[in-house]
Amino acid sequence: MRPTVVAISNLHKSxxxxxxxxxxxxxxxxxxxxxIIGRSGSGKSTLxxxxxxxEEPDAGEITxxxxxxxxxxxxxxxxxxxxxxxxxxxxxFQTFNLFPHKTVLxxxxxxxxxxxKQSRPRxxxxxxxxxxxVGLSDKRDVYPSTLxxxxxxxxAIARALAMEPQVMLFDEPTSALDPELTGEVLTVxxxxxxxxxxxxxVTHELGFAREVADRVVFxxxxxxxxxxxPHECLVNPKDPRTRQFLERxxxxxx
Amino acid sequence: xxxxxxxxxxxxxxxxxxxxxxxxxxTLVWLACLVALFSGLQFAFGPVHVHTITLDVGxxxxxxxFISAGVIITLELSVISIACASVxxxxxxxxxxxxxxxxxxxxxxxxxxxxxxxxxxxxxxxxQGLAQFHIILSSFISAAAALSLNYGxxxxxxxxxxxxxxxxxxxxAASALGMTPWQTMYRIVLPQALRIVTPDIGNQFIAMxxxxxLASAIALEELTGRARQAGLPRxxxxxxxxxxxxxxxxxxxxxxxxxxxxxxxxxQGDR
Ligand SMILES: Nc1ncnc2c1ncn2[C@@H]1O[C@H](COP(=O)(O)OP(=O)(O)OP(=O)(O)O)[C@@H](O)[C@H]1O
Ligand SMILES: [Mg+2]
Numbered sequence: 001m002r003p004t005v006v007a008i009s010n011l012h013k014s015x016x017x018x019x020x021x022x023x024x025x026x027x028x029x030x031x032x033x034x035x036i037i038g039r040s041g042s043g044k045s046t047l048x049x050x051x052x053x054x055e056e057p058d059a060g061e062i063t064x065x066x067x068x069x070x071x072x073x074x075x076x077x078x079x080x081x082x083x084x085x086x087x088x089x090x091x092x093f094q095t096f097n098l099f100p101h102k103t104v105l106x107x108x109x110x111x112x113x114x115x116x117k118q119s120r121p122r123x124x125x126x127x128x129x130x131x132x133x134v135g136l137s138d139k140r141d142v143y144p145s146t147l148x149x150x151x152x153x154x155x156a157i158a159r160a161l162a163m164e165p166q167v168m169l170f171d172e173p174t175s176a177l178d179p180e181l182t183g184e185v186l187t188v189x190x191x192x193x194x195x196x197x198x199x200x201x202v203t204h205e206l207g208f209a210r211e212v213a214d215r216v217v218f219x220x221x222x223x224x225x226x227x228x229x230p231h232e233c234l235v236n237p238k239d240p241r242t243r244q245f246l247e248r249x250x251x252x253x254x
Numbered sequence: 255x256x257x258x259x260x261x262x263x264x265x266x267x268x269x270x271x272x273x274x275x276x277x278x279x280x281t282l283v284w285l286a287c288l289v290a291l292f293s294g295l296q297f298a299f300g301p302v303h304v305h306t307i308t309l310d311v312g313x314x315x316x317x318x319x320f321i322s323a324g325v326i327i328t329l330e331l332s333v334i335s336i337a338c339a340s341v342x343x344x345x346x347x348x349x350x351x352x353x354x355x356x357x358x359x360x361x362x363x364x365x366x367x368x369x370x371x372x373x374x375x376x377x378x379x380x381x382q383g384l385a386q387f388h389i390i391l392s393s394f395i396s397a398a399a400a401l402s403l404n405y406g407x408x409x410x411x412x413x414x415x416x417x418x419x420x421x422x423x424x425x426x427a428a429s430a431l432g433m434t435p436w437q438t439m440y441r442i443v444l445p446q447a448l449r450i451v452t453p454d455i456g457n458q459f460i461a462m463x464x465x466x467x468l469a470s471a472i473a474l475e476e477l478t479g480r481a482r483q484a485g486l487p488r489x490x491x492x493x494x495x496x497x498x499x500x501x502x503x504x505x506x507x508x509x510x511x512x513x514x515x516x517x518x519x520x521x522q523g524d525r
Contacts (some may be wrong), residue, residue: 030492052429052430054426054429054430079434081431081478083434084431084432086429086431086432086433089430090430091427091430093423093426093427095423096425097421097423097424097426097427099427100426100446101445101446101449110431110441111428111431111432111433112431114437114441115431115432115433115437116432159431160430160431178445218282
């Protein structure tokens with residue numbers, strides 16, 4: 001059996017009186033690509049953001065690559081462990097969130113230098129390799145405002161990879177893009193999956209999920225209503241809610 | 255509306271200049287009028303006799319150097335005060351954003367108190383009020399303290415708005431990369447916030463240059479103070495004030511120019 005990279009146990013999260021996640025359990029193995037699908041407001045982003053504590057869970061426990069953090073602690077050791085956990089988790093946002101006051105290269109070397117204490121030449125070397133990998137070596141010294149959405153998202157992926165994370169979280173990475181730009185981002189993600197990166201992807205790109213995912217998870221009302229390999233889940237769903245979602249989604253897409 | 259009638263072409267004699275040129279020409283005209291107002295000339299439009307203001311040129315020639323020397327103190331005072339005010343504003347903005355209750359409320363009270371009382375009164379408080387308790391500060395120190403505290407309170411809101419204008423996604427991206435809250439603030443949020451607030455700091459500096467004149471009330475020999483010293487006893491206060499006013503105006507124009515240049519070059523850094 002492959003080792004577990006992400007383990008979530010008994011995760012609870014509410015916003016005020018809105019209960020979003022109640023007692024979720026979930027595990028992701030090494031090299032596994034999991035796509036999370038579900039309608040708007042079902043708690044997909046909240047789940048992803050709890051994994052690296054961008055949202056503070058109300059209760060439960062998160063383990064990433066051997067670092068375990070319980071919810072709700074505020075000690076100094078907890079703070080240090082949180083940094084360690086975040087170093088192991090790369091995150092890609094719907095809106096890229098590149099640093100606009102830094103060039104593409106500076107975006108990539110910022111965290112390796114500041115957080116991982118890498119030397120600048122070493123960080124630059126790595127950044128150049130990653131830029132080549134996402135096909136943007138020629139954009140090394142430009143500012144993010146000059147990039148197209150697709151280019152910006154590829155830089156954002158490279159920026160997350162520069163920390164050499166154990167797992168990558170993607171929260172609807174192509175939803176803010178013009179349709180003709182989603183392909184280039186999905187290609188980068190596909191390559192990443194092929195190289196064995198452990199990935200957790202919230203997406204509406206069912207084609208991508210069918211092709212790349214090892215496992216598809218359907219969320220509704222903050223819990224998993226169905227999960228399994230894509231050829232089962234996406235083709236022959238058992239839960240009526242999943243079927244309804246897929247039908248509606250496919251009819252919308254066409 | 256503009257139904258062109260080819261049979262009646264517009265008169266070709268009308269001068270067609272760009273609007274900017276018209277603006278410049280008319281500015282010159284009004285400037286000339288302003289100068290003429292102080293020319294001492296007398297003339298008549300039919301039955302109306304016009305007496306323009308006659309300035310005592312002898313006094314101005316004799317005292318302009320003495321008064322102008324105040325520019326140095328005015329500049330010193332405004333530069334030192336804007337620097338201190340920026341530091342105070344920055345710290346109190348951080349306090350206002352922080353979730354540390356004692357700090358946050360302290361800053362809130364400070365801002366409320368300063369904004370709730372006149373700047374002029376704050377000058378008196380620090381210079382003469384404190385003297386009652388044997389806290390004797392020079393008039394320069396008192397003026398700098400009053401201006402720094404006062405502008406610090408107002409600019410604090412500017413800084414706070416600037417920091418909050420940096421999108422939450424920026425903080426989240428930095429946190430997700432493992433940066434500490436302090437690293438995130440210092441390396442990601444502040445550089446962007448600073449860019450947002452620079453025009454405002456420039457405006458505050460330009461405003462402060464003129465508020466330094468209040469320091470003349472606590473015996474500081476800056477521009478206005480010197481103008482009063484030279485002008486009042488000789489019954490030439492008007493001429494003295496004209497010299498001081500010309501300096502304030504000139505300084506404002508010069509700084510506005512550099513402010514525009516700075517904003518322009520910063521806007522380019524984004525591209
Ligand atoms: N910061 C917040 N404050 C209050 N409520 C929130 C907050 N973030 C999310 N919610 C609520 O939590 C629920 C789940 O939101 P979440 O963003 O996780 O859904 P999602 O599945 O990612 O939806 P989408 O597909 O629209 O991104 C929603 O009802 C949302 O309104
Ligand atoms: Mg979402």
